[in-house]
Amino acid sequence: MDTRFSDEITGRPGGETITRCYQCGTCASSCPVAKLDSRFNPREIIKLSLLGEKEEILSGDPIWLCCSCYNCQERCPQKVEIADIIYAIRNIAFKKGYIPKIYSEFASALTTEGRIGKVSKFVENKRAGVGLPTLQPTGIEALEKIFAATGFSKLSQKKEETQ
Amino acid sequence: MDQVQVGVFLSDGGNQLTKILDYNAITEFVKKVAGVVFVARGSEFWRGQGLQTMVDAIREGKVNRVVVAETLPKLSEVKIANAIEDAGLNHYLMEFIDLKDHCASPHQKTPSEATEKAKAMLLGAIERAKLLEPLEKLEFPALKSSLVVGGGIAGMQTAIDLADFGFEVSLIEKEPFLGGLAAQAGRFFPTDDCAICIQSPSSDIKTITHTSRKCVYRSGFTEIPNLNILTNSRVVAVEGVPGNYKVTVEKTPRYVDEDKCVQCDLCTAVCPVEVPDEHNARLRTRKAIYINVPHVHPPTYVIDGSVCKFHDCAKCVDICPTKAVDLDQRSEKVTMSVGSIIVATGFKEFNSSAIKEYHYGEYPDVVTNLELARMIDGFGPTGGVVVRPSNMKPAKKIVMIQCVGSRDQRYKPYCSSICCMISIKHATLIKSAYPNSDITICYIDIRTTGREHEYYYEKAREMGIKFVKGRPTEILRDPEKGKLIVDVEDALLSRFLELEADLVVLAPAMIPADGAKKLAEIIGIETEEDGFFKEYNAKLRPTETKLKGVYIAGGATFPKDAPTTSLHAHSAAMKAVKFLHTGKIVKDQRTAVINEDYCGDCEFCPVTCPYGAITLEQKDGEHFVAKVSDLLCEGCGICVGTCPQNAIELRHCRTDQMQAQMKALMSINGTSKPLVLAICCSECGHAAVDSSGMAKMEYPANVRVMKVPCVGILQVHQFLDAFKAGAQGVMVVGCKIDGCHYEVGSQKTEKKVELTKILLKEYGVEPERLEMLNMVFIEGDKFAEAAQMMTERLEKLGSLQTFGGS
Numbered sequence: 001m002d003t004r005f006s007d008e009i010t011g012r013p014g015g016e017t018i019t020r021c022y023q024c025g026t027c028a029s030s031c032p033v034a035k036l037d038s039r040f041n042p043r044e045i046i047k048l049s050l051l052g053e054k055e056e057i058l059s060g061d062p063i064w065l066c067c068s069c070y071n072c073q074e075r076c077p078q079k080v081e082i083a084d085i086i087y088a089i090r091n092i093a094f095k096k097g098y099i100p101k102i103y104s105e106f107a108s109a110l111t112t113e114g115r116i117g118k119v120s121k122f123v124e125n126k127r128a129g130v131g132l133p134t135l136q137p138t139g140i141e142a143l144e145k146i147f148a149a150t151g152f153s154k155l156s157q158k159k160e161e162t163q
Numbered sequence: 164m165d166q167v168q169v170g171v172f173l174s175d176g177g178n179q180l181t182k183i184l185d186y187n188a189i190t191e192f193v194k195k196v197a198g199v200v201f202v203a204r205g206s207e208f209w210r211g212q213g214l215q216t217m218v219d220a221i222r223e224g225k226v227n228r229v230v231v232a233e234t235l236p237k238l239s240e241v242k243i244a245n246a247i248e249d250a251g252l253n254h255y256l257m258e259f260i261d262l263k264d265h266c267a268s269p270h271q272k273t274p275s276e277a278t279e280k281a282k283a284m285l286l287g288a289i290e291r292a293k294l295l296e297p298l299e300k301l302e303f304p305a306l307k308s309s310l311v312v313g314g315g316i317a318g319m320q321t322a323i324d325l326a327d328f329g330f331e332v333s334l335i336e337k338e339p340f341l342g343g344l345a346a347q348a349g350r351f352f353p354t355d356d357c358a359i360c361i362q363s364p365s366s367d368i369k370t371i372t373h374t375s376r377k378c379v380y381r382s383g384f385t386e387i388p389n390l391n392i393l394t395n396s397r398v399v400a401v402e403g404v405p406g407n408y409k410v411t412v413e414k415t416p417r418y419v420d421e422d423k424c425v426q427c428d429l430c431t432a433v434c435p436v437e438v439p440d441e442h443n444a445r446l447r448t449r450k451a452i453y454i455n456v457p458h459v460h461p462p463t464y465v466i467d468g469s470v471c472k473f474h475d476c477a478k479c480v481d482i483c484p485t486k487a488v489d490l491d492q493r494s495e496k497v498t499m500s501v502g503s504i505i506v507a508t509g510f511k512e513f514n515s516s517a518i519k520e521y522h523y524g525e526y527p528d529v530v531t532n533l534e535l536a537r538m539i540d541g542f543g544p545t546g547g548v549v550v551r552p553s554n555m556k557p558a559k560k561i562v563m564i565q566c567v568g569s570r571d572q573r574y575k576p577y578c579s580s581i582c583c584m585i586s587i588k589h590a591t592l593i594k595s596a597y598p599n600s601d602i603t604i605c606y607i608d609i610r611t612t613g614r615e616h617e618y619y620y621e622k623a624r625e626m627g628i629k630f631v632k633g634r635p636t637e638i639l640r641d642p643e644k645g646k647l648i649v650d651v652e653d654a655l656l657s658r659f660l661e662l663e664a665d666l667v668v669l670a671p672a673m674i675p676a677d678g679a680k681k682l683a684e685i686i687g688i689e690t691e692e693d694g695f696f697k698e699y700n701a702k703l704r705p706t707e708t709k710l711k712g713v714y715i716a717g718g719a720t721f722p723k724d725a726p727t728t729s730l731h732a733h734s735a736a737m738k739a740v741k742f743l744h745t746g747k748i749v750k751d752q753r754t755a756v757i758n759e760d761y762c763g764d765c766e767f768c769p770v771t772c773p774y775g776a777i778t779l780e781q782k783d784g785e786h787f788v789a790k791v792s793d794l795l796c797e798g799c800g801i802c803v804g805t806c807p808q809n810a811i812e813l814r815h816c817r818t819d820q821m822q823a824q825m826k827a828l829m830s831i832n833g834t835s836k837p838l839v840l841a842i843c844c845s846e847c848g849h850a851a852v853d854s855s856g857m858a859k860m861e862y863p864a865n866v867r868v869m870k871v872p873c874v875g876i877l878q879v880h881q882f883l884d885a886f887k888a889g890a891q892g893v894m895v896v897g898c899k900i901d902g903c904h905y906e907v908g909s910q911k912t913e914k915k916v917e918l919t920k921i922l923l924k925e926y927g928v929e930p931e932r933l934e935m936l937n938m939v940f941i942e943g944d945k946f947a948e949a950a951q952m953m954t955e956r957l958e959k960l961g962s963l964q965t966f967g968g969s
């Protein structure tokens with residue numbers, strides 16, 4: 001248990017509103033993911049974070065399941081920025097090296113190809129079918145600058161080491 | 164003016180202070196001060212022989228100014244003031260200091276320094292006393308009459324109390340009928356009795372016991388001779404002063420004569436205009452001529468002028484057997500003079516349609532608590548049957564949703580405090596009438612805090628009412644069956660429920676009555692950010708407003724249940740009686756006075772005065788000068804501290820008096836440390852100094868205390884004066900910013916202190932020499948610590964050269 005975990009979250013952009021939550025469950029009943037996957041419940045993520053269950057939150061799957069639809073945030077009567085809080089927690093988790101495989105794949109695709117996913121043949125054909133031009137390789141110079149400035153490159157390296 | 168003859172009365176607290184202070188030296192010192200003609204030393208001067216000595220000296224004409232150094236300050240100051248008044252000396256001619264808590268106790272480890280400080284304190288008091296002047300007692304006429312605005316249970320109760328007391332009372336109600344929410348609620352928790360039941364007035368000759376209570380419609384209260392009830396009326400203007408307000412009320416026409424209507428109901432049968440009945444949840448229609456329910460008061464039909472066809476129809480005129488209908492009635496303005504005004508305008512339900520996902524106003528089977536109350540009421544539109552408005556068939560499955568708009572940062576952040584109980588009441592009433600009904604209450608927290616209230620909750624569970632902890636995200640409607648589905652998470656089980664419902668009942672937030680803000684403006688009182696009327700101080704002055712003679716009762720200050728409303732109403736009535744019952748308002752002339760020669764055309768003080776006591780008046784046909792109302796002025800001095808022309812003085816705390824005291828306090832040091840002047844407000848600031856002494860907390864004797872009514876009186880030049888007088892450091896001790904007894908004094912002075920710091924810097928003086936502190940009584944430790952730290956800081960800074968001292 002880390003009693004300062006909620007301070008850590010409120011100290012991050014997007015995480016400021018977490019302490020307002022009074023556990024009404026509006027977010028959970030608004031959440032399309034929660035209704036399909038019992039591992040995920042935004043209200044529970046907030047409660048566990050407020051209780052200081054840092055390890056459980058950071059190391060677990062749930063925080064990565066949010067699909068960022070913002071339904072919860074739209075309806076929360078306490079103006080808790082739930083989806084943004086989940087982002088803030090993900091960032092803390094990322095820093096600690098807790099990164100699900102798919103995200104590290106995104107990260108390496110981004111650093112090497114400038115896109116988070118490879119463009120498959122299927123996609124190319126589909127594009128051609130609706131008259132869109134073939135996708136050109138993107139330059140990653142600009143992205144690299146951003147990665148360096150934000151510390152992203154270092155973080156993703158660190159994570160590669162830990163994995 | 165008479166020759167000033169100061170008598171000094173030095174109490175050593177039954178010899179206890181002599182262990183620390185050298186009383187012989189002090190007495191010798193005082194005797195030599197110019198103007199002092201009489202010095203007495205004793206163990207106490209606030210009672211017994213000591214007090215007699217003082218009284219005799221006054222009676223015998225030996226002294227006409229009194230300086231008292233006592234040891235039991237708060238209690239003794241009042242006693243002595245009363246005694247010297249009785250002896251024929253105006254009590255404003257007394258200066259009081261406390262050698263125990265302000266000197267001996269905090270400086271017990273440095274007795275010789277304490278003795279020197281005691282001399283300085285006495286000298287300060289004597290110099291100030293020499294400049295004191297007597298203040299008159301003022302009397303203002305006050306009318307023993309009241310206007311009560313709002314005819315709900317709060318307004319009715321207040322009106323009954325005041326009328327019972329013999330006041331002339333006018334009760335005005337904007338609707339055609341009295342009762343407010345109580346007229347719609349049916350039954351009231353926690354007694355489950357009729358909502359419209361009120362206490363009978365003592366003038367009701369049919370009910371002479373104190374247990375008597377009656378329905379509004381048969382209560383003798385409407386017959387009290389000194390109570391005038393005006394329905395369909397609103398306040399349009401208020402002028403005048405406390406004790407004597409002139410009020411203009413606009414009465415819109417009823418079109419039916421209250422003295423003639425016999426409630427035969429023939430008119431409604433012929434009236435061709437049919438509109439939804441708002442009073443009855445729009446579940447039935449009413450005619451243009453109508454009453455809400457049979458037991459209304461006044462027992463007279465009314466015509467809704469917004470829909471009536473008037474002379475194009477006039478059927479009601481023809482049929483009325485008593486010729487009560489008068490289609491030509493016009494609005495009339497009624498003026499009245501009253502000593503006090505009581506605002507009892509209540510509250511209403513928030514418009515739930517703002518919360519789109521609940522579809523109120525769109526799905527007919529989503530209703531509010533008040534609408535449900537109309538269905539439960541046997542006199543209501545459904546005769547007591549709870550129905551689905553979409554098909555008027557009985558509703559079996561009912562889901563209630565709590566906190567609709569309340570506790571919601573997007574709408575009303577506060578808890579409306581009564582809706583949990585209202586919903587539980589409704590659920591139990593329905594369940595007892597229809598045991599097969601299936602009722603679920605979706606809540607965030609259940610709040611049942613009054614006597615008997617938790618029992619209601621318990622009873623509801625016992626009856627099988629279901630409780631789901633969770634705030635639904637949405638109400639859906641099955642397009643085929645028309646059933647409603649409430650989508651909610653049971654947060655205790657982390658399980659998603661889709662509750663089917665025939666009827667969904669919302670518990671909307673309670674918000675101020677329409678027009679509350681406007682009424683506040685007309686009367687000149689304040690509202691809170693949420694729009695409810697502002698109580699002057701919820702703990703100390705409930706039901707009072709900042710304006711004397713204006714009170715607030717019932718739900719107008721915040722949503723309340725009926726018992727609390729009643730209590731509040733009695734309180735407001737009592738306050739009005741207390742204020743007016745002697746027929747006059749008596750107060751000391753502890754007020755501000757304007758020097759018209761200096762005052763010139765600015766508007767600072769009228770804007771600054773927290774009590775609206777200053778107005779601008781034309782002088783010589785061109786210039787405006789400020790004028791202080793002795794009735795409204797509270798004597799804080801905030802205007803003095805604001806006036807750029809130094810044109811205002813406070814009669815009981817003049818600038819020359821302050822300067823004389825300051826100089827005296829700084830004229831004797833007796834310690835090796837730099838002198839500090841602590842200017843304290845006479846409220847929390849001074850009390851904090853008291854408490855540091857009472858708790859025997861130590862701080863150095865170079866710190867000297869001077870009292871002002873409110874730190875708001877201080878101006879930049881006064882801080883500079885203190886340095887000129889010899890202070891090396893200045894502490895300003897006021898109330899907490901939001902706890903200032905005069906509202907804005909601390910806040911304004913904090914800014915002036917900041918400004919002075921900038922100035923000091925310009926002069927090359929370290930700004931740390933000036934400090935503002937905000938304290939309450941129990942923070943004596945903070946005062947002692949701050950005094951110590953200021954001293955240490957000044958020692959490091961070294962001696963102040965710039966102002967030279969004097």
Ligand SMILES: Cc1cc2nc3c(=O)[nH]c(=O)nc-3n(C[C@H](O)[C@H](O)[C@H](O)COP(=O)(O)OP(=O)(O)OC[C@H]3O[C@@H](n4cnc5c(N)ncnc54)[C@H](O)[C@@H]3O)c2cc1C
Pocket residue numbers: 312313314315316317318335336337338341342343344345348350351352353396397398507508509510511532533536581585588676677678679682716717718719723724725726728
């Ligand atoms: C649905 C519901 C159920 C309730 N059930 C219970 C219960 O079971 N038990 C309980 O203890 N409490 C209950 N309450 C609370 C109770 O109704 C209130 O405590 C009480 O009625 C408040 O009385 P009031 O006189 O302060 O305000 P109101 O009843 O609101 O009366 C105010 C009056 O002032 C009039 N008015 C407003 N503005 C003006 C104006 N500018 N000029 C002239 N007149 C004006 C209004 O028309 C109204 O008649 C319930 C409330 C609601 C809404």
Ligand code: SF4
Pocket residue numbers: 020021022023024025026027028042043046072075076077078079080082
């Ligand atoms: S909707 Fe808001 S207040 Fe309610 S549980 Fe979710 S985050 Fe907390």
Ligand code: SF4
Pocket residue numbers: 430433434435436450451452466470471472473474476477478479480
């Ligand atoms: S005059 Fe007006 S109230 Fe009377 S019957 Fe006609 S429409 Fe109705």
Ligand code: SF4
Pocket residue numbers: 565566567569570577578579580581582583584608609610670
């Ligand atoms: S009383 Fe109950 S329903 Fe009303 S706002 Fe408070 S918690 Fe919500």
Ligand code: SF4
Pocket residue numbers: 754755771772773774775776777791795796797798799800801802803813
């Ligand atoms: S002393 Fe205070 S109350 Fe009196 S006029 Fe000045 S600011 Fe107003």
